[in-house]
Structure formats: structure tokens, C-alpha cells
Amino acid sequence: DTGVSQDPRHKITKRGQNVTFRCDPISEHNRLYWYRQTLGQGPEFLTYFQNEAQLEKSRLLSDRFSAERPKGSFSTLEIQRTEQGDSAMYLCASSLSGGLKETQYFGPGTRLLVL
Amino acid sequence: DQQVKQNSPSLSVQEGRISILNCDYTNSMFDYFLWYKKYPAEGPTFLISISSIKDKNEDGRFTVFLNKSAKHLSLHIVPSQPGDSAVYFCAASRVNNDMRFGAGTRLTVKP
Numbered sequence: 090d091t092g093v094s095q096d097p098r099h100k101i102t103k104r105g106q107n108v109t110f111r112c113d114p115i116s117e118h119n120r121l122y123w124y125r126q127t128l129g130q131g132p133e134f135l136t137y138f139q140n141e142a143q144l145e146k147s148r149l150l151s152d153r154f155s156a157e158r159p160k161g162s163f164s165t166l167e168i169q170r171t172e173q174g175d176s177a178m179y180l181c182a183s184s185l186s187g188g189l190k191e192t193q194y195f196g197p198g199t200r201l202l203v204l
Numbered sequence: 205d206q207q208v209k210q211n212s213p214s215l216s217v218q219e220g221r222i223s224i225l226n227c228d229y230t231n232s233m234f235d236y237f238l239w240y241k242k243y244p245a246e247g248p249t250f251l252i253s254i255s256s257i258k259d260k261n262e263d264g265r266f267t268v269f270l271n272k273s274a275k276h277l278s279l280h281i282v283p284s285q286p287g288d289s290a291v292y293f294c295a296a297s298r299v300n301n302d303m304r305f306g307a308g309t310r311l312t313v314k315p
Contacts, residue, residue, distance in 0.1 A: 093247070122302070131208070131293050131305030132248065145302060180247050190236060190255060193303060195247035 093196035095181050101202045102171055109167045110199045114183030121164050122193060123156055124180040125149065132180050132195075138164060139186060171203045207231045208296050210306035218314055223281040225309050227294030230275065234296040234304075239268060239279045242291045242308070251292075252279070284313045 094113045102108050114121045120139050124132035135154070136146045140161040150156075153171075158164040168175055178200050182193035209228045217223045225239075235256040240248035254261040254268045254277070261268050267280045281288055291310050297303040 095247075129213075129307060131210075131295075131307050134302040134304070137302060147302070182247075190253065191297070191299070192238065192250055192253060194250060195240070197245075197247045200245075 093181055093183050093194055095179075095196040095199050097199055098197060099200050099202075101204065103204050104171060104173060106171055107167065107169045108171055108201065109165055110179055110181075110201075111163060111165050112181030112183075112196060113163045114181070115194060116162075118183035118185050118194075119161070120184045120186050120191075120193075121158055122182040122184070123164070123166050124182065126178040126180055126198070127176075135166075168201075171201075173203045176201055176203045207234075208294055208304045208306040210292075210294055210309050212309050213307070214310045214312070216312045216314060217284050219286055220283045223279075223284045223288065223311055223313065225279040225281075225292050225294075225311065227277045227279075227306055228275060229277075229296050229304075231296070231298075231304075232275065233298050235299065236297050237268070237270060237277050238295045238297075238303070239266075240293045240295060240305075241288075242293060248293055281311075284311075286313045286315050289313050 096111045122137040123135040126132045138158040153169045156166045178198045180198045182195045184193045238253040239251045242248045270277045291308045294306040
């Protein structure tokens, strides 16, 4: 396994369009996280899954955003009716839950530009 | 709410010297701290971590120090190499909760 992968790496879309991103975690990892990163900031938590259950959502995740992990493996993040403020790097991370030392491993990210 | 702060947006050091990156946090419930390194157009790469029961963790050229009373941690890189030039993020978490990141410090190591 080569790590967390994300697709696409780059996406340019027009305001109002819907976009969907995919994340494939490290195969034995049961937790999957989505983050958003804007210029000059660290990653900001959006949501996370343990297996197929979505356990937590940030208040940053407006109702235009939806994430799924239907079989507890890959996940998708959909943004509906995109706005220019959605332009950011969307990062996915995965981890193996198990107490104190849970380390998240990140994918390369999907850079979204909304025109 | 900025629970994890990296107050220095950039740091420049000479090759071979020590790099010290600092991080402060406000939430005393955090019990696991991590440093990630990020190159342009890539996701953050895990570098080193420390749990709250320790005050030091070392891995090769990288050492992380934790001062719980001051709610402060630091990353030392000795000796610094040009390939260490990247943005370094400090992160903090607690069991079964999301991880919070600082805004990052851009390290430049000059040959």
C-alpha cells in the first residue's frame, strides 16, 4: 500500500457547479478525515468517519457539503453549488484508531479553484 | 478559536545549525502532539510526535520537547539541511477527537 490517495489532484470549476472528490485511505485504517486548508493557514477539520459511520462534523461543513464512506473504505466529499470561498486545498487523512497515539497520514490533497 | 498557535510564520537558518520551531496551545485537554512537514503541492507528512506523559522524544535529527505547564512544544532539527526547507505544522489532539493545527512555520535552510 502506497499511502493515502486523492483524486483529482486539481479541479477548476465555475461558481454554482457541483464537485466531488475521492479519497482512498491506507487499507487497514478504519478512520478517515477530511480537512480544508487555505493559504497561510493550517488544515482545518471538516469531518471524520470511523468505518462507515460519520462521527463528527465541523461547523465549517455547511449544508452544501456532504461526505460519505459507504463501505468503510474510500470516501467522497461533494460540494454543491460551489462558491468562490470554497477555493482551497481539500486534504484527506486516515488513521488506525487505538487510544492515545493515533497518527493521521495525509494524502496529497485536491486543490479546488472556483471561478 | 485558535487553540494551536505558531507565532513565527517563517524561520531562516544556515545549513548545519540548529532549527527551533515553536508551538503554543491553549487547551489543556490535548494529550498528543505531532509535527508535520509540508512541501508545496503535497499533503502534510508526519514527522514526529509526543504524548503528554513525556517531555521529550527524539528521532534522528529531530527532537520534540513538551512543556505542559507552559503549554508549549518545540521541534529541534540538528543539524539542519537544505532538504529540511518546508512548512512545518504543529498539531494537537485528544483521544477520539479531531486534531487541531497551527498556521505553520516556513523553514528555509540556506546552504
